Amino acid sequence: MGQGLKGIRREGEDEGSEMGQAIATTTNVLILSSMYILVALGFAFLFNMLGLVNFAHGAVYTIGGYIGYQFAVRMGLNPWTSLLLATLIVAAFGAFLEKFCFRPFVGDFNRIVMVSVAITTVLQTVVNIWEAGEVLTLPPFVGGVFRLGRFSVSYQRMLTFAIGAGLLGVASWFVSRTKWGQQMQAIAQNMEAAFLQGINVRRISMIAFALGCGLAAIAGCLMGSYLQLSPFMGDTMLTKVLILVILAGVGSIGGIFLTGLLLGALDAVLPLLMRGAFSDAIGVVIVVALLLYKPKGFFGHEA
């Protein structure tokens, strides 16, 4: 948990004035929130539709970043191309996971947990074999710094946020407006009724899996160039995603956006007020208290 926060604090201290710090904090909140929401959306698709707790989602996010690194640094491709390739590969991998690893066990919490722990182990081992567990950084997508008077924000960070926000817009449009997205919502409301209406539950859940894994891979690449890549970045992200989805409540996509902003704000602001370890502890304590106060999450409508 400490890693990402240390990076943020460093950037916050670079800005001299109070106003500069405020701007840095705001951008951090926005970037972190958008990344959390991106990864959480993929997790929430499956959690809402199939009641599936995919503990491997963090590892998928990590492997997305590392595949992007393989393309961008080892093979020297354009960062944009490597982002696209990594996304496509991980999305295909997600479809594979759905068909062979998760579909046989939907509804069986214990075996889903076993499969996802096994997948996490395999993916982390692959990352260790590739890069021997070193901490790496993806090259920036764009250089340069945007200046307005005394204040400055690097284009890289603005771009990270822009991509994140854009994808979130596309994802929410997809869920609410397109046929596949509406079918996903129908399955989330009542799987059997949706099946009786002629919705192909298998195909939709495969699409949701591929989409979720693709979004996680994009977030992995973006975070890899915004902060850094490490084999265990997925663990941090997984806890954030679990917190976010559970706090938002089952069946609520809109809730994820608001809760994501809240979580990003907690993560970016608390380290400014107190020591790193304390801020992590207080963040989790707040979450547990909120969950006990609202056992079904903020926006959840079913048990």
Add this chain to the structure above:
Amino acid sequence: MKDTTGSEPTHAATKPSGTERAKLGAIAAIIVALCLLPILTSSTYTLHIFILTFIYVITTVSLRTITTSGQFPLAHGAFMGVGAYAAGMASRWLGWSCWLTIPSAALFTAALGILIGYPFSRLRTLYYAMGSLFFGLGIIQIIYALGDWTGGYSGFTGVHPIFIGSKVPYYYFSLGLAVVCAAALYRFEFSRIGTNLKAINQSHEVASSVGINEAWYRVMVLGVGCFFAGLSGAVYAHYNLVISGASFNLGATLGLFMGVLVGGIGSFAGPIIGTFILTLLPEFFRDLKIYSPLVSAAILLIAVYLFPQGLVGLPEVMRSWYAGRKKREKTVAAS
């Protein structure tokens, strides 16, 4: 792999009859075999692995005891950590003897379990699992945050050992403790309380309609499970002498759960078998170095695809496979 089968027959009953007596005999034989191991081998590394396995057996068996009530606490690793840090801190800062720190750490953990059990008994199934998961994260973060007393991220050192020098006394101590704890939890599960817990698991509404105080039982079993988790954590601290939050985080909790599930969550022997397999089998593949985690992943996948009830279901799977083959032969012969 004689030792992994070791833990299989735990279906001891108060009135041994026929097969029960055979099972009791098998348990006794395996315990005797485990007792003889330090005489047969002089490798301290082998003893080390077995000592850790015995300690983890206590934790996984107690974890399964909690799950018989239908609760899935994803904080059990953190509870073990609470026991370890409580014992370690009492040993280092207060200078207590380890015969005092171990029971008091276990009681402290049980008290913590009971304390959080009440608010958590409002949460059900998935939300209980997730709530306890966050609670476990919180415990680890608090351990890190109290760095002045707990050593923070770099770990806690300076715990006094129970036995100085050889590992053999540790071996017998942890073996004996594991046997006593497993026997105690076995009695607990098949007592009236355990039956009530299973009733709550099947339907909490029916259970409370026949007068079972659901909240009280759920809190109580969490306290009992935490007692044993704290106990194993305290022994771990006094054995390993260095403890860090990383040994008790979400990954560790999931690892404990894997032990329970690989062996079979529906059977008392399950967590014992699963823990032995998941700790001993990867040791045979230590030469693979960086690839060795794949061995445990393979064990998980084999268990998940082939043994729906865990490895305790092995005889049943074999039997149905054999019956199926016989049937096929018959139909071939008939046609």
